[in-house]
Amino acid sequence: MFKRLADSSPAVGIIVDGKPVSARAGDTIAAALLAAGIGHCRTTPVTGAPRAPYCLMGVCFDCLVTVDGVGSRQGCLIPVREGMKVETQLGRREAGR
Amino acid sequence: MTASADLAPSYELVVIGGGPAGLAAAALAARAGVSTVLFDENPGVGGQIYRAITSTPVKDRAILGEDYWDGAKLAEEAKASGALIVNGATVWSLDRQRIVGISIAGKARMIEAGRVIIATGSQERPFPIPGWTLPGVMTAGAAQTALKAQGLVASGRTVLAGGGPLLWLLAAQTLRAGGKIDAILDTMPRRNWLHAMFHLPGFALSPYFGKGMALLKEVRAKVPIHRADTIEAVGADRVREVLFSSGGETRRLPADLLLLHQGVVPNVNLANAAGVAHVWNDRQLCFVPVLDADFGSSVPGIAVAGDGAGIAGGTAAAERGRIAAIAAVRALKPDCIVPDTQAIRQRLQREEMGRSFLDLLNRPVDAFRQPAGNTIVCRCEEVTANQVRDTAKMGCEGPNQMKAFLRCGMGPCQGRLCGLTVAELISAERGATLDEVGYYRLRPPVKPITLAELASLPISEAERKAVER
Numbered sequence: 001m002f003k004r005l006a007d008s009s010p011a012v013g014i015i016v017d018g019k020p021v022s023a024r025a026g027d028t029i030a031a032a033l034l035a036a037g038i039g040h041c042r043t044t045p046v047t048g049a050p051r052a053p054y055c056l057m058g059v060c061f062d063c064l065v066t067v068d069g070v071g072s073r074q075g076c077l078i079p080v081r082e083g084m085k086v087e088t089q090l091g092r093r094e095a096g097r
Numbered sequence: 098m099t100a101s102a103d104l105a106p107s108y109e110l111v112v113i114g115g116g117p118a119g120l121a122a123a124a125l126a127a128r129a130g131v132s133t134v135l136f137d138e139n140p141g142v143g144g145q146i147y148r149a150i151t152s153t154p155v156k157d158r159a160i161l162g163e164d165y166w167d168g169a170k171l172a173e174e175a176k177a178s179g180a181l182i183v184n185g186a187t188v189w190s191l192d193r194q195r196i197v198g199i200s201i202a203g204k205a206r207m208i209e210a211g212r213v214i215i216a217t218g219s220q221e222r223p224f225p226i227p228g229w230t231l232p233g234v235m236t237a238g239a240a241q242t243a244l245k246a247q248g249l250v251a252s253g254r255t256v257l258a259g260g261g262p263l264l265w266l267l268a269a270q271t272l273r274a275g276g277k278i279d280a281i282l283d284t285m286p287r288r289n290w291l292h293a294m295f296h297l298p299g300f301a302l303s304p305y306f307g308k309g310m311a312l313l314k315e316v317r318a319k320v321p322i323h324r325a326d327t328i329e330a331v332g333a334d335r336v337r338e339v340l341f342s343s344g345g346e347t348r349r350l351p352a353d354l355l356l357l358h359q360g361v362v363p364n365v366n367l368a369n370a371a372g373v374a375h376v377w378n379d380r381q382l383c384f385v386p387v388l389d390a391d392f393g394s395s396v397p398g399i400a401v402a403g404d405g406a407g408i409a410g411g412t413a414a415a416e417r418g419r420i421a422a423i424a425a426v427r428a429l430k431p432d433c434i435v436p437d438t439q440a441i442r443q444r445l446q447r448e449e450m451g452r453s454f455l456d457l458l459n460r461p462v463d464a465f466r467q468p469a470g471n472t473i474v475c476r477c478e479e480v481t482a483n484q485v486r487d488t489a490k491m492g493c494e495g496p497n498q499m500k501a502f503l504r505c506g507m508g509p510c511q512g513r514l515c516g517l518t519v520a521e522l523i524s525a526e527r528g529a530t531l532d533e534v535g536y537y538r539l540r541p542p543v544k545p546i547t548l549a550e551l552a553s554l555p556i557s558e559a560e561r562k563a564v565e566r
Contacts, residue, residue, distance in 0.1 A: 001233060001354045002243060003252040005274060009154055024247070026152055028140070031247040039335055040232045045508075046479040050334055052232035054476075056239035057145055058138060059220045059364065061477065061509035062230075072509065072545055076242075077187075079140045 002034050014084045029075035029086055030056060030063040041065050041075060041088060048092035064089050099183045101201040101553075107209035108134045109429050110422075111197050112180075112216055113188050113367065116144020117168065117411045118403025118418035119216035120175040125422040127180035129433045134208070135175065136186040136199055138544070142172050144218055144403075145238065146411035149246035160273045161245060162266075164308075164411075171415060190541035191215070191371040193396050198541060205550040212398050212425040215368050216418060219361040219404035222383070222461065223518050224259060225468040228330030229357065230476050237267045237358035250276040253353035256339050258328050260285035261459040262309065264358040268316045280350055281316070282325040282341050284359065284465055289458050296454035303451030305410075323348070327464070330355050359461040363405045366511060370539040372396050377531035380456050381408055382466065383517060384536050391424035392417055400424065408456075413448035416441050467521050474522070475515040477508020485519055489526035496520055496537045509545060512537040 009024040014032060023032035030053040033041055040050035042064050053063035056076045063075035066087040075086070112123045115137030123135040135142075143150035147168025155161055175182060183201065190198030195210040221236045228234065237257060243249035244267075251271050255278050257264055268278055300306055325341040330352075332338070339350045362383035365375060374395035375384040385407040392400045402421040403414035420442065423435045468474065468482040480503045488502045496512075496519050499505055505519055506512035512519075516537050524534045 001251070001253055002240075002249040005155065005248040005250055024154075026149075026154060027247050031243055031249060034243065035247065035249055044477075044479060049230065049479070050232055051230065052335075053235065054230075054239060055221065055236050055514075056242040057220065059510060059513040064509065070547065077138055077140075077185075 001037065004035060012080045012082050014080050014082075014086055016086045017088055023080040027080045029065060029067065029078050029080055029084070031076070032080050033075065033086075043089070043091045045091035098185070099181065099201070101199070101204035101206045104134070104183075104199070104206055104208060105132075107211070108132050109211040110134075110214065110425050111136065111195075111208060111210035111212075112214045113191070113197070114144065114216035114218055114403070114405075115139065115142035115182065115184065116146060116216060116218045116403060116414060117171055118218070118405075118414040118421075119144070119214070120171040120418070121415035122214045122216060122402055122418035122422035122425075123180040123182065124171070124175040124178040125419050125435070126426055127178035129426045129430070129435050131426050131429055131433065133178075133180040135180055135182045136188050136197075137182070137184050138187045139184060141184055142175065142182060143168050145242070147171065148242055153245050154248035155245065155274070161270055165245070167412070187544050187546070188367065189544040189546050191367055191399070192541070193372050195398050200546050200550050203547070203550055204553045205546060207554060210398075211429050213400070214418065214421050214425060215371075215399065215401045215405060216403045216414075217364045217367050217405050218414070219408055220364045220513060221358060222360045222362045222466075223514050224357040224359050224465065225472050225474055225482070225518050226328045226330065226357070226465065227470075227472050228332070228336065230473050231330050231332050231336045232334070233332070233336035233353060234330045234355045234357065237264050237356045240354075240356050241267045241270065244270060244274060250274040251278070251354055251356070252276060254279050254351050255354045255356065256280050256282065256350055256352045257356045257358070258282035258284060258325065258339070258341075259357050259359040259465075260461070261358055261360040262305070262455065263361065265309075265312045265316055267356070267358070268320060269312050272316070272319055278320045279352070281320050281322045282328055282339070283322055284325050284328065284462065285459055286462055289460055292460075293454050293458040296451070296457060300451030300454035303447070304412075305451055305455065359465055360459055361404065361408055362517060363407065364513070365405070365536070366513060366539050366543045368394065368399075368401050368405065369536065370541050370543045371399055373399060373401065375536065378407060379531075380453065382460065384531075392421040393424060409449050409452055413445055416445040416448065420445070466518065467525050468518070474518045475503070475505035475508065477510050477514070478504040480505040480515070482522065485522045486526050489523045493523065494527070494529075495523060495535050497535075499523065500537070506537045511539060511543065
């Protein structure tokens with residue numbers, strides 16, 4: 001969907017759902033996920049549909065992710081940090097979970 | 098970086114939002130000698146129009162265009178003014194007593210403000226088409242943000258749809274950055290020209306005339322443009338193709354990325370929650386705050402500057418910020434020396450000239466504002482157009498009652514992406530005016546905060562005892 005212009009920003013390593021992803025300094029979490037080609041970052045609470053960042057300016061809340069164990073964080077507003085753990089936010093609760 | 102604990106308990110002026118209006122307001126007030134703090138939720142100042150102005154990796158100035166780089170001066174002036182500028186700061190509450198609830202890096206504070214200037218700007222108008230919630234469908238503004246802040250340019254099969262200055266600007270910027278756009282679906286009907294023509298003289302004199310014409314020429318030379326009466330994003334897990342129809346004929350375009358845009362509207366959430374009165378603006382098809390000549394709102398001591406006061410663009414936003422700041426300084430410290438507003442008002446007038454033309458030319462058609470069928474209206478709670486229409490027909494009179502029936506507007510975005518659509522659908526179904534229908538009554542926290550953040554609020558001995566009694 002997106003490619004990076006030639007850019008010399010230093011690499012920043014983050015962990016997305018347990019897998020290492022290389023981001024760049026200056027990336028927000030949402031931008032890093034888009035650049036890495038990750039398909040969706042959350043599922044919805046009502047139907048469990050996949051969602052990805054939509055507005056990238058803090059209004060749509062479709063980029064909600066779990067960051068270092070805290071849920072419902074706006075990925076488009078939080079800069080990446082070395083070693084940051086990002087998880088897909090699962091919306092629909094299953095019985096027994 | 099400023100931490101929550103570093104903030105003073107009160108400031109004479111609190112400016113909320115670090116776009117052109119906020120930067121200009123903070124710079125002017127601080128230079129005049131007023132203690133000023135500017136809170137902005139993004140990692141850096143600039144707002145949306147000058148997004149990442151101090152950090153963008155896009156070094157070739159031609160890509161984003163000279164208008165973008167105008168923002169550097171505003172950012173420098175604000176930095177040099179002595180105003181405290183705090184990024185990564187989320188304002189989640191503002192009340193009529195001008196107590197500002199703020200959260201920085203997970204720590205909350207309540208700050209008292211002598212005066213408040215809300216400069217929270219605009220957001221893109223909802224564009225509710227079938228499939229607009231699919232991954233791969235984004236706003237044109239989102240793609241522009243990714244380009245400015247991270248140097249990400251659209252790749253793969255890319256379709257733009259809608260209309261308005263930002264759509265064409267993004268197209269030009271993407272092409273200049275080496276991106277490819279497969280098609281633009283123009284949803285603005287030709288008859289808009291008839292209504293807009295009366296206002297052409299004003300537009301022809303405004304600075305936007307020449308720029309707009311050059312932009313259209315640049316994009317049209319490189320991208321196929323199709324008219325579209327209906328648009329649908331199709332795919333299971335993500336968008337795979339875009340269906341559009343024109344004159345009864347339906348066509349399909351394979352797509353990896355669909356970028357939507359049909360204008361911008363004021364971001365009303367914080368002002369609404371603070372109790373600021375709003376009215377429907379029929380030319381801009383949105384709710385705008387009721388403001389006096391100095392951008393003072395119906396709540397004493399709270400002003401709304403920038404595009405949050407009604408859409409007029411980035412340069413006008415800065416002038417509005419200055420006018421609001423002068424009023425604040427005069428109220429706080431009548432002895433301070435401030436610039437004369439007359440010259441500023443003249444510049445503002447020049448910027449606003451031609452806005453009627455742009456509004457009418459880029460007025461989105463009803464079908465793209467008032468969807469039908471199973472099209473999702475509320476993205477958070479997945480409420481459809483039919484559900485909203487049927488509930489309005491049953492007798493539901495306004496958006497607040499609609500929340501109780503359907504939960505629309507009650508998800509994390511707090512109505513930002515459905516409020517206008519729900520209000521317009523109720524108005525259409527019930528034959529009531531938008532002022533009669535009204536908007537969601539918003540309440541703090543206007544941004545989600547954790548219980549831990551609330552619990553981190555400093556508490557005095559007296560307050561602690563009052564609770565335990």
